Amino acid sequence: MAAVTIRDVALAAGVSLSSVSRALNGGKYVSARVAHDVAQAATRLGYKPDFLARSLRTRSSGMVGCLVSDVSNPLNGSIVRAAEAHLRDAGYMLVVASTANDPTRERAAADEFKGRRFDGMLVAPGSGANDSMWRELALGGTPVVVLDRDPIGARDDSRWPAVLVDHHGGAKAATRYLLGLGHRRIALLTADARMRPSRERIAGFQEAYAETGVDPSGAQLCIQSTPMDFAQGDTVALLRGERRPTAIIALGTRILAGVLRAARNLDLSVPRDLSVLSVGDTDLASVHAPAITALRWSLEDVGRAAAELLLQRLRGDFGGGQSRALLEVDLVLRESCAPPLLRSVQL
Amino acid sequence: MAAVTIRDVALAAGVSLSSVSRALNGGKYVSARVAHDVAQAATRLGYKPDFLARSLRTRSSGMVGCLVSDVSNPLNGSIVRAAEAHLRDAGYMLVVASTANDPTRERAAADEFKGRRFDGMLVAPGSGANDSMWRELALGGTPVVVLDRDPIGARDDSRWPAVLVDHHGGAKAATRYLLGLGHRRIALLTADARMRPSRERIAGFQEAYAETGVDPSGAQLCIQSTPMDFAQGDTVALLRGERRPTAIIALGTRILAGVLRAARNLDLSVPRDLSVLSVGDTDLASVHAPAITALRWSLEDVGRAAAELLLQRLRGDFGGGQSRALLEVDLVLRESCAPPLLRSVQL
DNA sequence: TTGAAAGCGCTAACAT
């Protein structure tokens, strides 16, 4: 019941409607007297502007949408939080939609954003996003910034402003590190290979083998295309298999947890019998005993950079500004990796 | 550039503006012919309604706001996600603001929600929220559902619809369990005692001592009012102190992590030298070796119930419907608790 | 059953 409108303020201050609007929006053509009277009347009446009406008129809602798979995943949550903070400072409100990587929901959410005249969008579509989905996103001219994804099939990749994480470099560094320790049979456990992060990781992993000149036949890939709670079963199978890996690079909390459990069940000691390296520096990785060596990148930076990139577009600053950001990945050395046991090496 | 308006559709279909509105909104007084023509014209032109304009007119934005401390905390994230899903099914869009428990931000966010004519709010204010803050929230008549908080100082507590978690019962059960194992010196490590969850836990903790008739002098409280990354230091101090606890009940991932690290540093084995019980069943608790016995409640249920309660108000259904939900807390038995060593008991 | 017209609260020409 913000029943008090701009009209009431005008009446109370004894000026015209437009003067109030100008005064409140800090317009230039306002006398000190009017400015004062209006401000006073406004606070006295407890006037709050109606954003809806303003938006309808200005054709800008002051809202930015964000498409991610799942906010409850702290990886997304951190990005969202950072982006939210930065956008708020610039006067925008961030609205997040958890789409579960379902193209239907992604479309629906994007449509709703547009219907509500959102000024921009931050998007991290799932692997189901095809060419037409991306085209649709761009439709209507709403500025879009991509979060660590590739516009698959889109010809003009470079036209999409994006914040990218250097998963390639990270995976490569991790793999080189393990190869350097003497490991030859390394398994990479990651998620949906159709999405950029995993795709880049796999490439980096393989490149490390190639560049080091190590026989790549020991490299093993294990893709978890469905987000299973624990990769435990798969890991047990892997570790019981013929060519048992001496080191595992495991993605995130869920898969890492599965690996650690499997190792424990099989009475394999980390790092003596098995080296473990985490992709993503989660609570689990840092607290586990032994502490898990991990690839780390700043989720806050992803959110912040994305917000920055979008704000650039919203302000109309296109010149000079980079439209893509590549964030680095660090290898945090801890206690979970060691040279393989000799018997493992001889094979 | 949703340049195609309802007017265009009217023109194309050869009917009046209001007929289009009626047809599209499934109004009752529309002939089949008009309905058909309008539908066809709308799809042909790719008409998308402008929610902003609609909202301005109907004085209902179809949006619901949510005030939490931090979305990147998975505890909040899960609640938000569940609420979002349910509200979306009912046609509402959820907007989350991370307020870091800062009353200023809470006020600002709530104001913005109201300025944008949000239809309702889900709120979990921090301990800084005083009487006037709560009054302010209620101002304007926007329906509000409280998430596991108490409206401090508000006389009419019961008037606030709320989703509450039975932290009292949970803490009591956990404490009784430990007392039953023979522990006498138990430490409860929890957060800001001015907020409901901790307050209830403390009460349950103490009640367990009282009801069991155990000398309560062994009970120790350790309140982390500042959200420190690791309670490690505090725990070390606690464990090195004179009346070293034989069991610790630790909140969440952060404090639990600190406790586990401290125990490791002091070469205390869990559960032989120290029993550990987690408040909240996080990844860390379930994956840790040994697996941590934990109090568990459903975050999804919190979000769902809150959404349900709010939707009730939004529909105007007040009759019959409960305005408060109390969610149960379960004790998940695992491997981290055992009877105290004799020497500990003798004191 | 349909159309004409009013107006939600605000901003932005345009006049003064």
Next chain:
DNA sequence: ATGTTAGCGCTTTCAA
């Protein structure tokens, strides 16, 4: 520097 006026796109009386 200030006031008047015309909408933004939609829903909703009220007549017809």
